[in-house]
Amino acid sequence: MGFLTILFTKIIIFMLKIAKKNGGNLPGKLAYKMNKNIIKYFKLNCPVIAVVGTNGKTMTNNSVNRILTQSGANVISNLQGNNMETGILSLLIRNSSLTGKIKADYLTLEVDESYLPVVFKDLRLDTLVVLDFFRDQLDRVGEVESLILKINEFLKTYKGNLVLNNDDPNVARLGKANPENENIFYFSVDKYKFASEEMKEAGEGKFCPFCSTKLEYAYYQYAHIGKFKCPKCNFGNNEIYKLIKNVDLENRTFEIDDELFKIQFNSIYSIYNFAAAITATSLYNIKTEDVKQALENFVLNNGRQEKLVIKECETVINLAKNPTGANVSLRLVNEDNDPKDVLFVLNDNVADGKDVSWIYDINFSNLNNVNRIITSGTRAYDMAICVKNSGFPVSQIEAYLDLGEAVKALYSTKCKKYAISNYTAIQDTRQAIKSF
Ligand SMILES: [Zn+2]
Known part of the structure; x- marks a missing residue:
């Protein structure tokens, strides 16, 4: 049945190509209609890296792709941001053989937060990156808290690499979802020039998710992202695996492990995305020179x-x-x-x-x-x-x-x-x- 579904949708893709149309999620939608369990059919032998979070998924996934590509790897990614189940399914169909084999060195995906448990029910996942949680399109996905709990539930049985933003309490809390998972990697960004002592913009996560005590912040980078800790239970005080230092937005540079990185962007928000991408790819022994070169030339032409x-x-x-x-x-x-x-x-x-x-x-x-x-x-x-x-x-x-x-x-x-x-x-x- 999987074979027929892929054959049929590949014919559709071929016809769309002849008609000079991309078709977007259409092949995935059709495949899903034909066979609800089609994701099971794909055979992947390469590491799968996924990025979730309210803001910055596309930029982070594109940076991860660029770094891995720079190292000489063959990487398949949904760079345009088709991040729901049918979009990901379309990507898999386009890149698979009729028997569902996918030939690549890496598969990197940005995934809509609410679809994470569905997409990875039957697909391997080696590294999950979680960026941040903000209020976003509430009428479509529901409250932020229920979304975090949904991901927390998924993580209870997940034992792969988990890359977490330690400066967002909504994200850092996920590190406790599965006490048996030893592959948790926190990243953080040192105080930058425009950080403030007061929260300037609307944000979430002002109270400790474990003991409900008000969180104490040394500083806010933007919204509720910053250096926080719970004065009662010490939540937030994690060992940092990658710390970004000396952020210089005017000269567009920052440092990690005493290495200077140059970038084309000048927002604190992009620095967090790069911190996530560098942390995730560091788990695959990529040479620092490749990371530097990939990021120095990295721009996004999509608004x-x-x-x-x-x-x-x-x-x-x-x-x-x-x-x-x-x-x-x-x-x-x-x-x-x-x-x-x-x-x-x-x-x-x-x-x-x-x-x-x-x-x-x-x-x-x-x-x-x-x-x-x-x-x-x-x-x-x-x-x-x-x-x-x-x-x-x-x-x-x-x-x-x-x-x-x-x-x-x-x-x-x-x-x-x-x-x-x-x-x-x-x-x-x-x-x-x-x-x-
Ligand atoms: Zn607490």
């Missing part, structure tokens, strides 16, 4: 800190699908002293979550040298009202339902531009800016 020059204006496009993503994007704006305009594009399509009230958790209070805020997308006016309510001068806010009009207005002046878009808006925003 995640994508840099362009349009009409002589330096432009940065960033995806933000929840308050944390938006606040991290605004940090980049505020850490830049040059005058600039900011474009926000907000849609409320099904994949975005219909409820856009999360925009009220965006922190607009510290805007640094922002001339204008322009809003667009299906919820352009909600966004404009939210900015107005934060106290930003009304005369400097412009709202356009039409994205083309918004981009035209954005480039009507000469200064730096930052474009921040949510999920379904990001590709249209990139397109509108690039073709302007």
Whole structure:
């Protein structure tokens, strides 16, 4: 039955190719319809590395892929972020023989948190990386806490490598899910220049998950990510396997184990993603030189800190699908002293979550040298009202339902531009800016 399913879906893929269509998740969807247990059929002899977390999955998975590829390995990954069951199934079908054999040195996957137990019920998993947990599209996946408990449940019987962000209490707690698992590797990032003593943005995880005592923070890097510990039960005081030191966002460098790494990104949020990728790949004896070279040349051209020059204006496009993503994007704006305009594009399509009230958790209070805020997308006016309510001068806010009009207005002046878009808006925003 597995053979027929793969044969059938491979024919579909072939026909899509002839029609010059990619088909996205369609082969996976069809295969799943034909055979609910199809994942069992695939035979993998290589290590499987998976990345979960609310923010940064795509960037981390892409970095892991790049590092392994640099070392000379043949790596299969869902780099575009098709991270639900059918997307992963499509990837496996595309890369397997008719008998379900997958030839690769590594398989690396970003996986939607809520699908983790389903995907890995019948698929091998050697290393799981957990980045962070934030409120995200609540109406689709349910409360953050129930999601963490679901993953915790999955980890109770998992004995593979577990790479955890020790600066997020929501993640660090997972290290206690299975006391028999000895393969737990915590990473952490030392205090950076813009870390603060107060939590600046909305975040989760203020209380100890084991004894309910209020957690004490030495500092916050962003949102609830920072150096914390429970004063009562000592939760958080883990032995750190990889510690990132001397983060220098201006020069885009950081250090691990006295080695200097150069990168193309300048947000604290990307540093955490690299910390995760370096920790995960260090478990496979990759040469430091390969890691350095891979990261030094690593850029993403998909609206995640994508840099362009349009009409002589330096432009940065960033995806933000929840308050944390938006606040991290605004940090980049505020850490830049040059005058600039900011474009926000907000849609409320099904994949975005219909409820856009999360925009009220965006922190607009510290805007640094922002001339204008322009809003667009299906919820352009909600966004404009939210900015107005934060106290930003009304005369400097412009709202356009039409994205083309918004981009035209954005480039009507000469200064730096930052474009921040949510999920379904990001590709249209990139397109509108690039073709302007
Ligand atoms: Zn405690």
